[in-house]
Structures are given as C-alpha cells and as structure tokens.
Amino acid sequence: MSAEAEHDETVFDVDEADFEERVLERSREVPVVVDFWADWCGPCKQLTPVLERAATERAGKVELAKVDVERNRSLQAALRIQGIPAVKAFRDGRVAAEFTGALPPAEVERFFDALVPSEADELAASGKEADLRRALELDPSHPTARLELGKQLLKRGDTDEAVELLEGARGDFVAEGLLARVALSGDPQLDSAFAAWDEGDHGAALERLQEALASETDGERKDLIRRVMVGIFTELGPEDPLAREHRRRLSAALN
Numbered sequence: 001m002s003a004e005a006e007h008d009e010t011v012f013d014v015d016e017a018d019f020e021e022r023v024l025e026r027s028r029e030v031p032v033v034v035d036f037w038a039d040w041c042g043p044c045k046q047l048t049p050v051l052e053r054a055a056t057e058r059a060g061k062v063e064l065a066k067v068d069v070e071r072n073r074s075l076q077a078a079l080r081i082q083g084i085p086a087v088k089a090f091r092d093g094r095v096a097a098e099f100t101g102a103l104p105p106a107e108v109e110r111f112f113d114a115l116v117p118s119e120a121d122e123l124a125a126s127g128k129e130a131d132l133r134r135a136l137e138l139d140p141s142h143p144t145a146r147l148e149l150g151k152q153l154l155k156r157g158d159t160d161e162a163v164e165l166l167e168g169a170r171g172d173f174v175a176e177g178l179l180a181r182v183a184l185s186g187d188p189q190l191d192s193a194f195a196a197w198d199e200g201d202h203g204a205a206l207e208r209l210q211e212a213l214a215s216e217t218d219g220e221r222k223d224l225i226r227r228v229m230v231g232i233f234t235e236l237g238p239e240d241p242l243a244r245e246h247r248r249r250l251s252a253a254l255n
Contacts, residue, residue: 097111
C-alpha cells in the first residue's frame with residue numbers, strides 16, 4: 001500500500017518505525033491524534049472506541065493513530081507517557097493538546113472540535129474578501145478574518161471600516177500595528193513602507209520604518225512607528241531571521 005493510500009485511512013496503528021512519517025510528518029497536513037493504549041488497560045478499552053468514533057465523524061479533517069505501548073517502549077519513553085490511556089494531538093509536528101485518562105464522550109468531542117478547523121477558519125484561510133466577511137458573520141471575533149480583512153481595507157483606502165474592525169482586536173500586536181499605521185498615514189516615507197508591507201516585502205517595509213524612526217524626533221510618533229514594526233514582527237513570527245534582526249535594531253534605536 002502506498003503512503004498516499006495509507007494516509008486515506010482515518011484510524012490506523014503505528015509503531016516506532018513509522019511514527020515519524022505517519023504522525024509527525026502527516027500532522028503538517030492534518031491534525032493527528034495518538035491513542036497510547038495496552039491490552040491489559042481497562043480504561044483504554046472504554047476510551048478507544050470513543051476516539052475512533054470521533055475521528056471517523058471528522059474523516060478528512062483529523063486522523064487517529066494507535067500505539068500499543070507494550071510493543072513500543074522506546075516511543076513511550078521518548079514521549080514521556082507515564083500513565084495510560086494517554087492521548088496526544090499533533091499539529092505541525094508538535095504536541096498541540098493532550099490528556100490522560102478515559103474522558104467522557106462529550107469531553108472527547110470537545111477535544112476533537114478544538115483541533116478541527118471550523119467553517120470560519122476554513123473561510124478565513126482563503127484570504128478572499130467575501131470569505132473573510134462570511135467568516136466574521138459566523139464568528140464575529142475571529143482573529144485571522146478580522147486582521148486580514150482590516151489589512152485589505154486599509155490597502156484599498158477604506159480606512160473608516162478598517163479602523164472599526166481593528167478596534168475590536170485591541171491588544172493584538174498586528175491590529176495595534178495596523179491602527180498605528182492609520183495614525184501615521186500621509187507621510188511619503190512611511191506610506192512607501194506600508195505599501196511594501198501590503199506587497200509582502202517585509203524587508204523593504206522594515207528598512208524604511210527603521211530609517212523613519214532614526215530621523216523622527218517626536219516621541220509619540222516614534223512609539224507609533226515602533227507599534228507598526230512590532231506588528232510586522234508578529235506577522236513574521238518570533239523565529240524569523242528578518243524579525244530577529246530588526247527587533248535588535250529597534251531595541252538599539254530606542255535605547
């Protein structure tokens with residue numbers, strides 16, 4: 001059976017030899033829940049059918065891998081499984097959620113629901129304006145939809161609607177950066193930085209913001225520029241080399 005055919009299975013057994021491929025690598029495409037069990041474990045026999053049913057009901061959106069700990073002691077030790085039944089959910093190669101013990105079916109359902117993208121999540125992932133608006137109808141507080149739509153509205157000049165949308169996400173670093181951008185609009189140097197941000201050229205955007213910060217004397221405007229840069233850093237992620245470089249330069253410029 002090919003790897004592709006195997007991945008069509010929603011519920012399957014794994015061992016130490018194929019755990020990396022079937023669980024860690026596969027979890028970069030869909031969440032994979034792992035059930036650690038043993039024949040002698042009574043609670044495991046209660047929990048496993050509940051897990052299988054929950055996974056089958058969400059076929060195509062989540063998968064369930066079953067590990068017999070008696071036959072996979074090294075895997076049990078590596079993942080620090082101290083008691084069974086133990087359940088770990090993997091996403092992007094890492095543990096995203098976990099629990100130990102035989103939870104009631106309703107709690108298992110909630111566990112799976114938290115892993116599977118909602119309709120609003122799927123709509124927001126498309127990035128299309130109509131889908132973003134529909135996602136917000138389904139979930140008015142959806143963070144991705146709110147931020148992405150706000151950014152698109154700013155790009156085309158619908159500032160009032162963008163600000164109203166972003167005000168509802170106060171506290172989010174990207175939202176704060178976009179709102180600071182509104183307050184700074186009208187400065188040619190900064191507007192060129194914002195245009196670069198809109199085009200996905202984060203390097204050019206950050207470089208122009210650094211230049212603007214270096215020549216700015218007004219403390220309030222300096223802070224607004226800082227907020228824009230922090231928004232971009234957040235969008236890039238903490239481990240991004242560009243974000244690390246400019247975060248260091250920003251810290252030096254403000255000290």
